[in-house]
Every structure is written in structure tokens, then in C-alpha cells.
Amino acid sequence: MEVCYQLPVLPLDRPVPKHVLSRRGAISFSSSSSLFGAPDPRQLSQRRGAISYDSSDQTALYIRMLARLSCGSSPADSGTEKRVHRLLSFQRYLHSSRLLRGIPQQIPLHILDEDYSGQARCMLEKVGSWNFDIFLFDKLTNGNSLITLTLHLLNQYGLVDLFQLDMVKLWRFLVLVQEDYHNDNPYHNSVHAADVTQAMYCYLQEPMLSKSLTSYDILLGLLAAATHDLDHPGVNQPFLIKTDHYLATLYRNTSVLENHHWKSAVGLLRETGLFSHLPPEDSMNMERELGSLILATDISRQNDYLSRFRTHLDQESLCLSNASHRHFVLQMALKCADICNPCRPWELSKQWSEKVTEEFFEQGDIEKKHKLQVSPLCDRETNTVGNIQIGFMTYVAEPLFGEWARFSDTRLSQTMLGHMGLNKASWGGLQPEQTAISEETETSARGSRSKGIPQGSRKS
Numbered sequence: 001m002e003v004c005y006q007l008p009v010l011p012l013d014r015p016v017p018k019h020v021l022s023r024r025g026a027i028s029f030s031s032s033s034s035l036f037g038a039p040d041p042r043q044l045s046q047r048r049g050a051i052s053y054d055s056s057d058q059t060a061l062y063i064r065m066l067a068r069l070s071c072g073s074s075p076a077d078s079g080t081e082k083r084v085h086r087l088l089s090f091q092r093y094l095h096s097s098r099l100l101r102g103i104p105q106q107i108p109l110h111i112l113d114e115d116y117s118g119q120a121r122c123m124l125e126k127v128g129s130w131n132f133d134i135f136l137f138d139k140l141t142n143g144n145s146l147i148t149l150t151l152h153l154l155n156q157y158g159l160v161d162l163f164q165l166d167m168v169k170l171w172r173f174l175v176l177v178q179e180d181y182h183n184d185n186p187y188h189n190s191v192h193a194a195d196v197t198q199a200m201y202c203y204l205q206e207p208m209l210s211k212s213l214t215s216y217d218i219l220l221g222l223l224a225a226a227t228h229d230l231d232h233p234g235v236n237q238p239f240l241i242k243t244d245h246y247l248a249t250l251y252r253n254t255s256v257l258e259n260h261h262w263k264s265a266v267g268l269l270r271e272t273g274l275f276s277h278l279p280p281e282d283s284m285n286m287e288r289e290l291g292s293l294i295l296a297t298d299i300s301r302q303n304d305y306l307s308r309f310r311t312h313l314d315q316e317s318l319c320l321s322n323a324s325h326r327h328f329v330l331q332m333a334l335k336c337a338d339i340c341n342p343c344r345p346w347e348l349s350k351q352w353s354e355k356v357t358e359e360f361f362e363q364g365d366i367e368k369k370h371k372l373q374v375s376p377l378c379d380r381e382t383n384t385v386g387n388i389q390i391g392f393m394t395y396v397a398e399p400l401f402g403e404w405a406r407f408s409d410t411r412l413s414q415t416m417l418g419h420m421g422l423n424k425a426s427w428g429g430l431q432p433e434q435t436a437i438s439e440e441t442e443t444s445a446r447g448s449r450s451k452g453i454p455q456g457s458r459k460s
Contacts, residue, residue, distance in 0.1 A: 027170040145194040187356040188232035199337035200225035212320035225291035227265035228311035262291040296331035
């Protein structure tokens with residue numbers, strides 16, 4: 001008896017059936033043969049894209065993947081595929097066999113050495129520590145820090161059981177979330193998302209929140225943290241606008257990246273069917289509130305949120321028994337988690353500062369190459385890590401965390417402000433050294449140009 005599975009064409013908003021094992025073609029095998037045994041020749045599958053066993057070689061497995069044209073697809077089918085690809089993320093558009101990568105066994109933690117997995121488990125016992133080293137944790141989990149951390153926190157809060165989440169769907173959702181982060185981005189990658197999720201957990205543990213938030217609030221907060229920069233392309237909104245990127249057109253030049261992160265997260269929720277067991281109205285509300293949290297991370301709207309937060313604190317009008325007020329506090333917590341790097345211990349903060357600055361500079365290099373106006377902070381010849389960080393702390397981080405400390409005056413808040421003060425002073429002390437290095441580099445470059453030596457990095 002031959003057992004065959006072939007993938008049907010599915011709408012994007014429907015969960016993928018568990019029996020689907022491949023995006024294209026079919027997997028066939030004989031129930032009368034073992035993996036390396038010889039099947040009955042009559043049972044060999046000849047279908048396109050099939051995996052079959054050749055009776056002439058009992059140890060060989062032949063995988064035949066044919067082009068789509070050989071599948072007899074019509075022009076209408078081709079158009080549908082293009083439309084589907086347009087809805088998928090940049091990252092997954094470049095990949096094939098996404099469904100296979102979504103199977104839990106594809107990234108098992110048991111492939112790690114026991115010493116490493118044991119150390120990762122030990123780190124999770126202190127996941128609420130502000131000194132948590134996400135870089136080390138990512139190494140110990142073989143690059144799966146976002147999956148491992150988020151799953152651990154959901155279990156720790158008992159949210160998997162409380163919301164009756166299917167573990168296969170949950171795992172697949174987290175795998176796809178981690179994959180949709182561009183890990184070639186120096187900063188906006190899955191490690192950043194894991195770091196923000198860990199920071200969010202620290203804030204959720206603060207007395208003002210822990211005694212007021214519902215399980216639903218906590219679930220939303222953790223999912224928003226994990227997905228808040230989903231499919232980030234490594235460039236900012238002004239870059240997308242001035243290059244006429246289709247996302248800028250789609251979202252009318254307003255919170256372009258944040259809207260895309262939100263819609264990408266919703267796409268994965270629907271694709272995996274993580275909340276398909278909930279009433280449709282509840283699922284839609286969750287998607288909408290998830291978007292409200294992610295949209296709050298738009299740095300261009302920082303002053304609006306900060307002004308509203310300050311007014312609440314001045315008037316002592318926050319009432320956390322009110323669902324809308326709790327949601328607003330969650331927005332502020334996510335904003336803090338998203339830009340908390342200056343508040344981490346120097347060893348961690350310095351690494352993040354260098355990574356985000358490198359991402360800025362890479363964008364500037366692209367802009368120079370294509371003769372575009374270089375965005376502020378993105379020119380590596382006129383900026384240093386130190387001056388960028390000092391400006392960011394002064395005008396963005398300090399006002400936000402100062403108000404957060406008014407709201408939640410705890411040891412953690414004071415620790416964060418203390419670290420930020422020390423880090424700012426440290427960057428100030430490094431400024432003369434960085435400026436000297438920058439000037440020396442520029443002088444050397446001018447000298448090379450005067451001697452007629454080609455400057456490959458400056459070519460357009």
C-alpha cells in the first residue's frame with residue numbers, strides 16, 4: 001500500500017493542516033519497505049516532486065524536484081503564486097520549504113552538547129535578572145534564544161495551559177517568528193527581539209504591573225515583544241520613503257515599519273492557527289491590540305506617548321483596574337524594553353551600541369553608493385558610536401526612563417538610571433579617542449586620494 005500526501009492550495013488566513021509535509025509535490029513511501037529497504041517496483045511513485053526509493057539501489061534515496069512549469073501550472077496559477085509571495089515577508093520570500101523548517105524537530109535543543117544546554121537552563125533560572133546576558137544565552141541555545149526564551153516565559157506564566165495553546169502550533173509559530181528576523185542585520189535581528197522580550201518580562205515583574213495585569217495582558221505583552229521588529233529590513237522609514245519602497249506606499253508613509261511588523265505577526269498567527277480555537281471576535285481583538293502595542297514602538301511618536309504618560313503621572317490619573325489604562329502602561333513598558341540598551345550594564349550596552357551604529361552606517365553606505373542623501377547618524381565619516389549614543393540618551397532615553405521611574409519607583413528603575421548615567425559618562429570619556437581615530441582615518445583617506453590611489457569604498 002502506498003501512502004501519499006500532496007499539498008493543496010490554501011488561503012493565507014487558514015491554518016496549515018498537520019498532515020502537510022511539503023509545500024510542493026508529494027512524499028510517497030511504501031508501507032512494506034523500511035527506509036533503506038527495496039520497495040516493490042510497482043509501488044514507486046512517478047509524480048512530480050515526489051520522494052521515492054529506487055529499487056536498483058537499496059541504500060539510495062532520490063529526491064526529484066522539478067520546476068513549476070513541469071507541474072502544468074496555468075498562467076492563473078502563476079499569478080496567484082506571485083500575489084501570495086507579495087504577501088509573505090522579505091525573508092521567507094527568499095526561502096523554500098518553509099513548512100519543513102516549521103516542524104519542531106528542525107531546531108531541537110537536544111542537538112546541543114549537554115554542557116551547553118545545561119548552562120542555558122541555568123540561565124533561565126535567572127531570566128528576571130537585569131544583568132541577563134542575551135548574547136551568551138543565544139550561543140548556548142545555538143542561535144535559538146528567541147524561541148527558547150519566549151516559550152519558557154509563556155510556560156512560566158502558565159499561559160500555554162490557560163489559553164489552551166497547541167504546542168505544535170506554538171512551536172511552529174515561534175520558529176517562523178525567529179526565522180522572519182533578518183540575522184544579517186547587525187541590530188534588528190532575533191537576538192534583539194529576545195533581549196526586548198527579556199526586558200519586557202522584567203517590567204512585567206515590577207509590583208505596579210504584576211499585581212494589576214491580567215493573564216491576557218501578559219500574553220499580549222510577551223507576544224508583542226517577540227514580534228515587535230518582525231521582518232525588519234535593516235533600514236529606517238525615511239530610507240523606505242525616499243526609495244519609493246512599496247511598503248511606504250502601502251502604509252502611506254506612516255509608521256511604515258511598525259505596521260509591517262504588526263501585519264507580519266498577524267500573518268504568522270493566522271498561518272499557524274495559533275488562536276484558531278478561540279472565538280473569531282476574541283482572535284480579532286487580540287490581533288488589533290497586538291498591533292496597538294507594536295505601533296507604540298514608532299520612535300517618531302515618542303513625544304506623543306511621553307507627553308500623555310507625563311500628564312497621567314502629574315494628575316495621578318492612571319487606574320490599572322481600567323483595561324485601557326493597563327494597555328497604555330503595556331505600551332510604555334514595550335517602548336522602554338525596545339530602547340533599554342543604554343540602561344544595561346556597560347559590557348552589554350556597549351555591544352548593542354556598536355551593533356545599532358553599524359546598522360546605521362551600513363544604511364549610509366548604501367545611500368552613498370546610490371547617490372542618495374545620507375540620513376542623519378548614518379555617515380560613518382562624520383559620526384562616532386559615542387556621539388550617537390550620548391545624543392540618544394540625552395534626548396530619547398533619559399526622558400522616557402525618568403518618567404518610567406516616576407511610575408514605578410523601584411530598585412530596577414534606579415538601577416537602569418544608574419547604568420545609563422555611567423554609560424553616558426563612559427562614552428563621553430571615549431569621545432576624544434574616537435574623534436582622533438576618525439580624524440586620522442579621514443586624513444589618511446585624503447592623502448590616498450591625493451596620490452591617485454583608487455578608493456574602492458567610495459565608488460558609487
